[in-house]
Amino acid sequence: MPVISTPSPDLSSILADWYHSEARDLPWRRKAFHARFGAWGTLVSEFMLQQTPVTRVIPRLEAWLERWPTPTAMSSATPAEVVQQWANLGYPRRALWLHRAAIEITARHGGDVPRNVEALLALSGIGDYTARAVAAFAFGDRHPVVDTNTRRVMARALEGRSQPGPASRRDLVTMKALLPDADDESAVFNAAMMELGATVCTSRAPKCERCPIAAQCAWLSSGRPDTGDDRRKQARYEGSDRQARGAVLKALRESDAGAVPLDAVIHDWTDLAQRDRAIDSLIADGLAEASEQMLRLPR
DNA sequence: AATGCGTGGCG
DNA sequence: TCGCCAAGCAT
Known part of the structure; x- marks a missing residue:
């Protein structure tokens, strides 16, 4: 019988193979x-x-x-x-x-x-x-690239959690420890972790049956428990100040004249205080400017 | 460190 | 239908 055992491939080579084919x-x-x-x-x-x-x-x-x-x-x-x-x-x-x-x-x-x-x-x-x-x-250097996808993959595979906690700079340290030594392999590893999170290890309905590292995933091996989600929930968009800002800016982008009379900007907006707030905050952010009762994109 | 910041596709 | 989510950043 075989005396020489095949070394089990490490995480980074499994991910590299998967990345190059998928x-x-x-x-x-x-x-x-x-x-x-x-x-x-x-x-x-x-x-x-x-x-x-x-x-x-x-x-x-x-x-x-x-x-x-x-x-x-x-x-x-x-x-x-x-x-x-x-x-x-x-x-x-x-x-x-x-x-x-x-x-x-x-x-x-x-x-x-x-x-x-x-x-x-x-x-x-x-x-x-x-x-x-x-x-x-762009440059092929060896740095830990941590985004929402890599954080989710790390939370599941390493910690056995269903969702990552709030973003932390500690994630950089964790990710760095996983990087292969070689620059080029490390760039592929970063890309593969992101790609896995984006297409397989998704936030909702992850496709574990298609996951190349399912065998070494702590979350899957413990039966995909719901460990809770302490991420901050996104505020409702409908009726929000952000929606008002979006509507004002859209009007400015679409204005042929390049400017819109101040009192005509989203004139059908029902919450007038919110409309004014939106205009003021866009000006404060440098996304709009007002002059002579006109509102325009910043020159 | 908690919050505010656009927009649209999808289940 | 409607809530969830998306390769974050600045303050």
Whole structure:
């Protein structure tokens, strides 16, 4: 009988095999995409993917990059143009932050997206996730990339919980300990953990029968217990201030004249105090400006 | 550290 | 129908 036992493959090689055969063919994973747009392409895709689903980002990304193929190109745009191009991707402050980041990259880094995580973190709109995603996926460096997907996979596979707890910087430490030693393998590991969480180890109705690491999952082996969910619930959108802001901004984006009379902005809105609140807060956020009783996108 | 911030698809 | 959820960030 066999004297030589086959070593059981480690987590990272199982995930790498699975990733290479099962991962979705997304634009930002193509070699041609990196050849055309470099790290800027990765950075823009990551901004758009902050809380906006992949399927909604895909049709908007290429148009953005064709209009502004480099940080320097985008740095000379106006906020109004950027917010307009962002359209209905949601959370329009991200468009302003991306614009500021482009200006900062042009000023501080000669127009080249920095590779260093500290430098990336110093840019507007870039936090722990985006900084390391750019460093790992655009530059191939070894950093723990922690997002909602990897946190859920770690919570289930490692802790046996049905949902992760609130996001914590400790997650970075946990993820880093799982990374393979080699830079390139570590980038694949990050991508594979995210892909697994996005397509198999989903928040609701996870497809454990299709999971490549089912055999080593603490949650599955203990019978998928409901361990509770201490994540904060999302506030209701219907009737919210956010909905009012969204309606005002939509009106500004769609205004042919580029400006709307203040008293005509979402004129059919029933809660007038809420409408005024929305306008004031958009101005405070730099997403709108008022002059001569007109409201417009910021110039 | 808890909150506020868009929008739309899906079960 | 309607609540859940989505590659987070700044304050």
